[in-house]
Amino acid sequence: SQQGEEDPQALSIQEGENATMNCSYKTSINNLQWYRQNSGRGLVHLILIRSNEREKHSGRLRVTLDTSKKSSSLLITASRAADTASYFCATDATGGFKTIFGAGTRLFVKA
Amino acid sequence: DTEVTQTPKHLVMGMTNKKSLKCEQHMGHRAMYWYKQKAKKPPELMFVYSYEKLSINESVPSRFSPECPNSSLLNLHLHALQPEDSALYLCASRPGPFATNEKLFFGSGTQLSVL
Numbered sequence: 001s002q003q004g005e006e007d008p009q010a011l012s013i014q015e016g017e018n019a020t021m022n023c024s025y026k027t028s029i030n031n032l033q034w035y036r037q038n039s040g041r042g043l044v045h046l047i048l049i050r051s052n053e054r055e056k057h058s059g060r061l062r063v064t065l066d067t068s069k070k071s072s073s074l075l076i077t078a079s080r081a082a083d084t085a086s087y088f089c090a091t092d093a094t095g096g097f098k099t100i101f102g103a104g105t106r107l108f109v110k111a
Numbered sequence: 112d113t114e115v116t117q118t119p120k121h122l123v124m125g126m127t128n129k130k131s132l133k134c135e136q137h138m139g140h141r142a143m144y145w146y147k148q149k150a151k152k153p154p155e156l157m158f159v160y161s162y163e164k165l166s167i168n169e170s171v172p173s174r175f176s177p178e179c180p181n182s183s184l185l186n187l188h189l190h191a192l193q194p195e196d197s198a199l200y201l202c203a204s205r206p207g208p209f210a211t212n213e214k215l216f217f218g219s220g221t222q223l224s225v226l
Contacts, residue, residue, distance in 0.1 A: 101155075
């Protein structure tokens with residue numbers, strides 16, 4: 001991808017389980033964002049974490065950021081079938097507004 | 112109004128056609144983006160407009176020609192495309208280039224097929 005890698009590339013879990021996705025990036029950043037995309041549709045913003053933050057929560061979402069390792073993780077707790085989608089991390093490089101996306105994780109939650 | 116509206120939703124064109132994609136937002140955002148996304152791949156940045164001026168061009172072929180006629184509208188003019196240009200084209204906006212900790216608002220995209 002233009003910025004970094006995400007793993008796993010695909011994840012299949014049962015409803016009620018937690019899903020963890022990881023993202024790595026290459027440059028210094030202002031912030032890291034997570035987006036969700038349902039098949040063939042536009043992206044929806046989930047959460048933004050600034051470079052000086054280490055952890056952030058929003059509902060069932062928990063994001064961590066480790067700038068020393070240039071990595072982030074997204075945890076979705078108590079997953080639902082409706083969480084089935086692709087999840088992308090995206091970064092804004094320091095001093096710029098060029099938003100670059102990671103490769104993405106395809107999550108499938110079985111009911 | 113917190114929407115980014117893209118038209119058309121679907122477009123089929125021949126390699127000799129000229130067509131345009133349209134993107135509109137009324138949130139007062141001053142930075143607007145075009146991304147291209149192939150199936151099962153992440154969005155790839157094409158262009159960024161800041162205050163109606165082209166700020167970033169990611170070495171996109173000249174058969175793609177962006178235009179920002181005013182602060183609410185962004186067009187992408189297409190001419191002599193190739194079949195490999197078939198993809199989902201996404202428009203996005205954010206408040207401004209200096210609002211560096213602001214999220215992107217995306218339209219639902221135009222699915223383009225080049226025959």
